Amino acid sequence: MATGTNTSASKIATIVVLIPILLGAWYAAPWVLPMWRWQNLDLEQIARDHAKDGYTQKRLEQEFEMVLWYNPRNNSKSDPCPYQIYSCTPPFKTIYPEAIDEDKLLVRVSALNDHDGQGISDMWIGVIPAERMFKVIGWRLPPGSLGKAPGRQVVLYKGMSMEKLELNKAIPMADEGKLLENDDKWEDRYDGWDP
Numbered sequence: 001m002a003t004g005t006n007t008s009a010s011k012i013a014t015i016v017v018l019i020p021i022l023l024g025a026w027y028a029a030p031w032v033l034p035m036w037r038w039q040n041l042d043l044e045q046i047a048r049d050h051a052k053d054g055y056t057q058k059r060l061e062q063e064f065e066m067v068l069w070y071n072p073r074n075n076s077k078s079d080p081c082p083y084q085i086y087s088c089t090p091p092f093k094t095i096y097p098e099a100i101d102e103d104k105l106l107v108r109v110s111a112l113n114d115h116d117g118q119g120i121s122d123m124w125i126g127v128i129p130a131e132r133m134f135k136v137i138g139w140r141l142p143p144g145s146l147g148k149a150p151g152r153q154v155v156l157y158k159g160m161s162m163e164k165l166e167l168n169k170a171i172p173m174a175d176e177g178k179l180l181e182n183d184d185k186w187e188d189r190y191d192g193w194d195p
Contacts, residue, residue: 037114037156040146050142054098063137065089066155067165068111069177070125070132073184073193080149081191083111083119086133086177092140106182108189110148114138115159117146129174130167137161149191 047057065088072082084106093099111119125132138157144150165173183189 034114034159036112036117040117041114041156046141046145050145053142054096055142059095060139060141062090062095062139064092064140065135065137066157067173068109068120068134068136068155068157069106069129069174070120070134071106071129071177078193080193081108081110081152083155084108084177084182085155086173088140104180106177106180107153108183108191109140109153109155111136111155111157112146112148113159113162114156120162124162124164129177130170131164133165133170133173135161135163135165143189149193151189151191 043057043060047055047060067086067088069084069086070082071084072079085102086106088102092102113119120134124134136155136157138155138161141154141156143152143154145154146156148154
């Protein structure tokens, strides 16, 4: 009888220890795993919904290396699409030949981290424009995807790929960015934001 009691007590103790460990792992997982992407991204469904615009699952699976610039309109925290694509490799037009040429064009987008579905944390965003440039690897999804603003593409980037650009590279890029054409006033890209 004593042996059975010891076995039951050890099983209960194991369960009592495992439950908090598993709960902790569940809440810590988004720091290292793309939990949000696994739970919310269905490329097949997005491709079906946007097939008329030329989006296919194969095209949507293409990864791009991009430089994102946190450049909200009027420096407003209420801007639903505060990020602009400064550069994209491979060029978007090579995957979507029907798209416009984005060379020397700032393209405003919504940007989401595939770990938690949020944008780049405010703690990474500096005060001067050069401190707001980030290199990411990710996917370019159709406008309005994942519940984001219509009229603007959504960039879903790999959270572990995000890195801040060094100032010696970012300063000349930010200076050039002030002179580049911008798609903010294009009627077909209206995202509901007004100054």
